[in-house]
Structure formats: structure tokens, C-alpha cells
Amino acid sequence: MSMETSADIAGLRATLDRFRQKGARIGFVPTMGNLHAGHISLIEQSVSRCDFTVASIFVNPLQFGAGEDFDTYPRTLADDQSKLVEAGCNLLFTPSTDQLYPRGLEAHTKVTVPEVTRHHCGAHRPGHFDGVSTIVNVLLNIVQPAVAFFGEKDFQQVAVIRKLVFDLQMPVEIVSGATRREDDGLAMSSRNQYLSAEDRPVAAELYRTLQHIASRIEDGEKNFLQLQTEGLENLSRKGFRTEYLNIVRADTLDVASERDEDIVVLVAARLGQTRLIDNIRIIRSHD
Incomplete structure (x- = not known):
């Protein structure tokens, strides 16, 4: 056409x-x-x-x-x-x-x-x-x-x-x-091409960290501040300079509580000279 x-x-x-x-x-x-x-x-x-x-x-x-x-x-x-x-x-x-x-x-x-x-x-x-x-x-x-x-x-x-x-x-x-991802989970972005050959495989750790946090929340973890702290420490060990890693309500983007059912984990971090952002959403039911 x-x-x-x-x-x-x-x-x-x-x-x-x-x-x-x-x-x-x-x-x-x-x-x-x-x-x-x-x-x-x-x-x-x-x-x-x-x-x-x-x-x-x-x-x-x-x-x-x-x-x-x-x-x-x-x-x-x-x-x-x-x-x-x-x-x-x-x-x-x-x-x-x-x-x-x-x-x-x-x-x-x-x-x-x-x-x-x-x-x-x-x-x-x-x-x-x-x-x-x-x-x-x-x-x-x-x-x-x-x-x-x-x-x-x-x-x-x-x-x-x-x-x-x-x-x-x-x-x-x-x-x-929905976010489209590379085979290793890295969110597709025009800025990914800024990543060096050494940093590119490390970049996928951003999404793996989000997945780990989401899995812990789905398993019943209620200490969100602890999850954020552990996530920040993990990213720092991998070489990221993290701007924020926040667990928030999906509707308002305000800090989430353990009672919230629709949650999103937001992250922005720099790896080398490249700024990367990503998120993962968790929808829970309190039966």
C-alpha cells in the first residue's frame, strides 16, 4: 500500500x-x-x-x-x-x-x-x-x-x-x-543503541529486578520499602546509577500500600551514559 x-x-x-x-x-x-x-x-x-x-x-x-x-x-x-x-x-x-x-x-x-x-x-x-x-x-x-x-x-x-x-x-x-521487549527482557527503546557492547547484556538486569520484586509482592511480601531497598542495592552492584525505584498505585502513581490491588513498580537508572526506564504492573485480588 x-x-x-x-x-x-x-x-x-x-x-x-x-x-x-x-x-x-x-x-x-x-x-x-x-x-x-x-x-x-x-x-x-x-x-x-x-x-x-x-x-x-x-x-x-x-x-x-x-x-x-x-x-x-x-x-x-x-x-x-x-x-x-x-x-x-x-x-x-x-x-x-x-x-x-x-x-x-x-x-x-x-x-x-x-x-x-x-x-x-x-x-x-x-x-x-x-x-x-x-x-x-x-x-x-x-x-x-x-x-x-x-x-x-x-x-x-x-x-x-x-x-x-x-x-x-x-x-x-x-x-x-504493552511494552515490547528484546529476547533478554530489555524494554525496547530508541536510546538502547547508546549502550556500549559491555553494558548491553547488563541492561537486562533492570527488568529482572522488576520481575523479582513483582514475584515477591505476588507471594505476599508486604514490606515494600524493603523490596525497594533490595532492588536498589542489586542494581548498584550491577553498575547502575539508579534515579528511582518506586512501588506505587497504578492509578495515581502515589506510594502504594499493602492494601492496594493495582500496583506498578517504576524504575529509571543510568548505565554508562544511557538513561533507561522500565516498569512492571502487578494486579492482586484480596480474597
Whole structure:
């Protein structure tokens, strides 16, 4: 099949309006490019659930802090286009920074989502989620999809986007897709390619640590603070510099108690120069 690529907001809107008038259900997958199997699984979900699928590729400067990897973030447009065509995407939107932030980053209206951004990545990357919520708001307003798809590897990001959409009464369904993993369990990420040959096998220990914590909770362990401490110690022994390892409620991302039934363990850690994030969800029943 063919796929249209557009960098023009007005042209994109005109195309989507034509399909909407025919009653088409539009799905949207926003990305920063350098697509892997996790991204493609979201495209495939959209293709299966919607009549017309739009993907976007935009490396958003507003969500990168000083000293982060905005300039070196991998940009692989030609390869991404091939993968999107194969997955059945109908239209790729590739806007420029000037189009999305016509008055510059400093002058642009910012969208802040309170509460759910306080901790975890929000505490370690000041301003990051303002950048995420602002660009997602802009892109959803441009595309106006019926459904938008996001990956669960960025669990806190999905929570932020769900709250954004709920609070601003946006008529879009947010669907999250399960994290795709390498054979050894490492969560797929565009940043994995930063890992050195020596660090790459060690990186899988991040998910193994989460699995161990989840298994202990499922077996009835109630001392979450002890589990966090043991997890941090294990990661440190393996060479990680851990930013956080938190056991939280899945709905609010606040500290979990032993009575909570829907729990997620969130982790962010650096290995060499690479920042990795991951999570594991535990749903328990108290019979």
C-alpha cells in the first residue's frame, strides 16, 4: 500500500477532513521516530481498530532539558517510512519546529498537568512533562483523532496524557500498548543503541529486578520499602546509577500500600551514559 507523507498542517487537516466526512475513524500514533517494534505494534493496533491511521515523527525540543540528548537523538526518517508503510500506516506527519512552535519555545503556551507529574521522572527531569503535555495537546488538536495510542514503557507519560485528556475534556480515547521487549527482557527503546557492547547484556538486569520484586509482592511480601531497598542495592552492584525505584498505585502513581490491588513498580537508572526506564504492573485480588 502507499502512504502519504505531509509536513504541512493545513494539508494534513484537509486530508483528514475528507476522510472524516466519509465517516472514517481516525487513529493516531505520535512518535519521535527511530521506530522499533514497540512503535510498530501501536501502528498495528491503530490499523486494526481504525479506518485511517496517522503517525507523526517530531523530536520535541520542549521535553529535553539542558545537557540531554536532543541534538544526538537518532533521526532515521527513511527507515521509519519503510516500517510505517509495511505496518499499514496511511499518513505520516513530519512537522518542523517552526510550524509547531511558530513564536519560539519560550513564547509558546505551556500545558502543565499537576499531581501525577510530581514524582518519578517528573522529579528528575524538571519541565520534561510540561514539554510532553504541551506537544501532545498541540498534536491532538491538529490531528483530532478518535483514538490515540501510546506505549506503556513510559508508564508515567501515559498517566500524564490520560489526565490531560480527561481534564481538558478532549474527545479522544487513549489506548496504551504493552511494552515490547528484546529476547533478554530489555524494554525496547530508541536510546538502547547508546549502550556500549559491555553494558548491553547488563541492561537486562533492570527488568529482572522488576520481575523479582513483582514475584515477591505476588507471594505476599508486604514490606515494600524493603523490596525497594533490595532492588536498589542489586542494581548498584550491577553498575547502575539508579534515579528511582518506586512501588506505587497504578492509578495515581502515589506510594502504594499493602492494601492496594493495582500496583506498578517504576524504575529509571543510568548505565554508562544511557538513561533507561522500565516498569512492571502487578494486579492482586484480596480474597
